[in-house]
Amino acid sequence: MTLPGAAPRAADRARRRDLAVRAAVRAGLLDPDDTPLAAFLDLRGVAESAAALHAAWPAGESVEHTFAAKANSLVPVLRLLRGHGLGCEVASPGELAQALAAGFEPRQLVLDSPAKTRPELRAALAAGVTVNIDNFQELERVDALVAAGGTASRIGLRINPQVGLGAIAAMSTAGNESKFGFALGDPGNRERIVGAFLARPWLRWLHVHVGSQGCPLELSAAGVAAVVALAEEIDRRAGAARVEGIDVGGGLPVNFADDRDDPTFADQVAALRAGAPGLFGGRYRLVTELGRSLLAKNGFLASRVEYTKRSGGRAIALTHAGVQVAARTVFLPDAWPLRVLPYDADGRPRPADGGPDGTVPQDVAGPCCFAGDLVARARELPLLAPGDLVVLPDTGAYYFSTPFHYNSLPQPAVHAYQVDADGGVRFTLLHRQETVEDVVARTLGEAADGAAR
The missing domain is CATH 3.20.20.10 (Alanine racemase)
Incomplete structure (x- = not known):
């Protein structure tokens, strides 16, 4: 059973995502050289999900809704959910500290x-x-x-x-x-x-x-x-x-x-x-x-295609979205399959059927140095080209918010977006992209005092 408004809401969600991808390209948030990977969170979608949760329970019941912090422990995201009337469920000293920092x-x-x-x-x-x-x-x-x-x-x-x-x-x-x-x-x-x-x-x-x-x-x-x-x-x-x-x-x-x-x-x-x-x-x-049900469908990852190649007759698109932001899908692809949505270099959606050129089975690979770093295997997609964009929807929980530091890859920027009635998109930075200096700083250890240099 689904609510009568489910289909219109899904279409509106997809429309906002398409507008956000296009706007992100124009704003330089998916620059091929400097920021080829970024994550995005739909503020309207989060508000709708929180409202749907509150509305689903009978008014006569005394219910406290909490958000499972492990699903997305970024402090600005926790603060956002607090503003929508949720408490927070935590399962570690770190999550507890993050929840307190978010104002709970x-x-x-x-x-x-x-x-x-x-x-x-x-x-x-x-x-x-x-x-x-x-x-x-x-x-x-x-x-x-x-x-x-x-x-x-x-x-x-x-x-x-x-x-x-x-x-x-x-x-x-x-x-x-x-x-x-x-x-x-x-x-x-x-x-x-x-x-x-x-x-x-x-x-x-x-x-x-x-x-x-x-x-x-x-x-x-x-x-x-x-x-x-x-x-x-x-x-x-x-x-x-x-x-x-x-x-x-x-x-x-x-x-x-x-x-x-x-x-x-x-x-x-x-x-x-x-x-x-x-x-x-x-x-x-x-x-x-x-946790997941509040945020997953309200977030997506977008990555530039860096290179394309063929191996054994298989088309392969090498992107910047791999195990470091999609560990569950890479390691357990049958249990955690993600959709891959193709966009052109300007952020315009490409037709799912590939248009006049049709589709071909392609592997969509990440940047990490092991052969299994794939977010999709033999997926029927329009033939991707360098500079194109691939979008991984439904990743607002447990994906970009829980990075896996394989190959010491920097954590991508996370942007919230709001779409107005005229289709204009406004972005707010929730988490800046890590630099390689940040990566070194979080792995420096005792060398910071010069003793182990």
Whole structure:
């Protein structure tokens, strides 16, 4: 199911992208010599996605939406999402620091990590950050910290409902052997979890995250249903409403095949209503942790084609967009296929059918020094030429924001763009392109004091 406005929104998204590519060329943001690779974020698209998330949930529910910082941890992007009414889910000291730098208050933050150190826990509990405990040993650490100083934090247990895996095992967190959370079905664990709540008045939340990409909505809903049933059992055993809230995690996959939002946030809520009806009705405070589904389709990478060649009869386009900005696609192309959209040197879209010259199967290769650095293999495209542009859409999350420093390639510039009613495009720099001096600076180490020169 998709919303009636999905097709027009997809067409508008594609139109804005085309205008942005053309404008970026005119503005010198994709200069063949100095900036042959850049990333772009659609501000209107981000606002629409955030609004759709807020609108999808029933008005009578107490819901706090957080953005999973790992999906795009650039501080200006986090600040943008804060302005759209989101909190932030973090999973490391670095992400926590980035979220604070973006202006989030500690009470707007949720800390999820399977390997929190004592200092991390101590700092989070002292600041009032929400903490979801991953395992029984971590629970013992939190016991000691709460006894020593108390806390204003909301504290919950992350539950692995063990409802199964989606199509991408690495993105699924509710298998029998998942590294995350308290394994609900393991012998004795359910009783120990209930006992943990009965013994600790400060333990009031439950958290679950079944997975995201590759996980059907019904599987995520089944995981939430298992945790709702656990909450109901805890309340029965306690003889009171002990579980205050449920964090349902993320769990919304993204359509990488075209520009539509499919599934939508409304689809996710409908699946939860059908599969976990006890979640609704105002009994619980709720938290969501969406990441990819908020930003992926609102960002793209654009690269100049540097050279073209043939090898073994195969056409190959050598570009500047490779594993350093598209690691998932390069290493797991079947699980993470990206579209490749061709544009001419002036930033005008080329026809998908190649026009009168047709299309040919081409490899679209990145700049890195290993043979597998390909973002597309034998892809049917108009024959690319040096100076042309290739655009990789749907890369607003987990791609340019999470660079892989292979071959010490500089991180590309990231530009936000806004398209006005007349088709004019205004760019705002979110992250400047790294220089080679920046690369040296972040790898210099002890040589900075001259001792190892």
